[in-house]
């Protein structure tokens with residue numbers, strides 16, 4: 001039996017995502033590899049019972065162990081509070097964990113040969129890294145009711161600085177945004193760690209021709225951090241490109257992919273959805289949170305797939321895509337194996353990824369993929385049927401070791 005002795009933090013989740021999570025563990029992981037799991041139940045009921053302490057403990061555990069894997073979880077709103085009879089609208093676990101690790105989220109699509117990207121030139125994954133602090137997400141804004149002056153003012157013990165934003169002669173609107181050097185620096189460091197890990201080039205785009213101070217600061221901090229790691233990057237053959245954001249968008253469309261696209265907060269919000277739909281289903285989109293000091297938390301980018309869960313509860317068959325969750329597990333196993341230098345565990349994870357792709361390439365796939373597949377299969381596989389088809393191929397592949 002393959003064994004990884006150092007711990008991996010597992011965070012269980014909700015609804016249909018939790019059902020496929022259980023099936024993946026029971027059928028594709030635990031029979032073949034012995035893991036030292038530190039388990040945290042982040043299911044909504046347990047978060048409610050523990051007053052969300054379980055999320056804080058899980059984040060702390062990732063800090064200690066360095067590697068975590070997380071199932072999708074419900075972020076409660078008023079409707080969910082009623083549905084699950086919760087004490088309150090608990091905060092999104094992802095936001096809590098991201099704050100504690102001070103990490104950046106990278107989204108990477110899984111590419112399958114018979115599911116071609118909508119953009120014909122894309123051959124390799126385009127990974128989007130989104131800075132997740134500040135800008136319009138922490139803005140202060142105002143309606144201007146009449147003529148008057150809007151000012152930007154900074155006050156400290158030493159000085160007061162004032163800039164006129166606009167002299168209004170009629171009603172309008174005004175907004176102030178901010179960012180923090182340390183946060184930008186941590187973002188750049190996480191991007192560099194990720195690029196070194198994956199062996200991909202880094203592209204960064206901003207609008208520093210227009211925003212010379214704000215966007216210019218992002219450009220400068222990024223380039224300082226790149227300079228600091230210049231030797232590591234050169235040894236891995238990784239290039240850094242800074243572009244205007246409009247040029248970056250055009251270059252991404254024309255490229256073959258295979259790069260990390262580091263985006264400011266708003267750009268990342270918009271572009272990650274464009275890239276995700278360009279590559280097919282949410283069920284193929286993986287996500288990893290990387291902290292500036294090199295801690296990794298893997299997950300699927302999709303949510304708990306609520307609609308499928310309601311069908312499941314009625315006893316109806318479902319066809320939920322488990323690929324991104326499988327890749328979350330293989331990502332965590334590969335990372336643990338790499339840190340601990342356990343070759344056969346890494347090989348196991350790569351084998352599981354390979355047989356998952358081969359299963360789809362053989363024409364067996366879940367419903368969400370059928371419309372994108374070339375050729376289109378006659379039928380789609382049900383959730384368990386698909387996982388069992390992967391298991392069969394996994395057993396055959398492991399026999400050949």
Ligand SMILES: NC(=O)c1ccc[n+]([C@@H]2O[C@H](COP(=O)([O-])OP(=O)(O)OC[C@H]3O[C@@H](n4cnc5c(N)ncnc54)[C@H](O)[C@@H]3O)[C@@H](O)[C@H]2O)c1
Nearest residue numbers: 072073074075282283301302303304305306320321322368
């Ligand atoms: N990372 C996370 O934990 C995370 C992310 C997003 C949403 N959520 C939570 O998930 C719940 C549902 O949210 P939502 O409906 O907006 O997002 P969702 O990702 O669950 O579903 C969005 C759409 O994509 C489809 N889809 C997603 N994953 C799929 C898969 N693996 N196979 C087949 N189809 C798939 C769904 O059927 C649905 O039509 C909410 O409570 C939300 O808070 C959690």
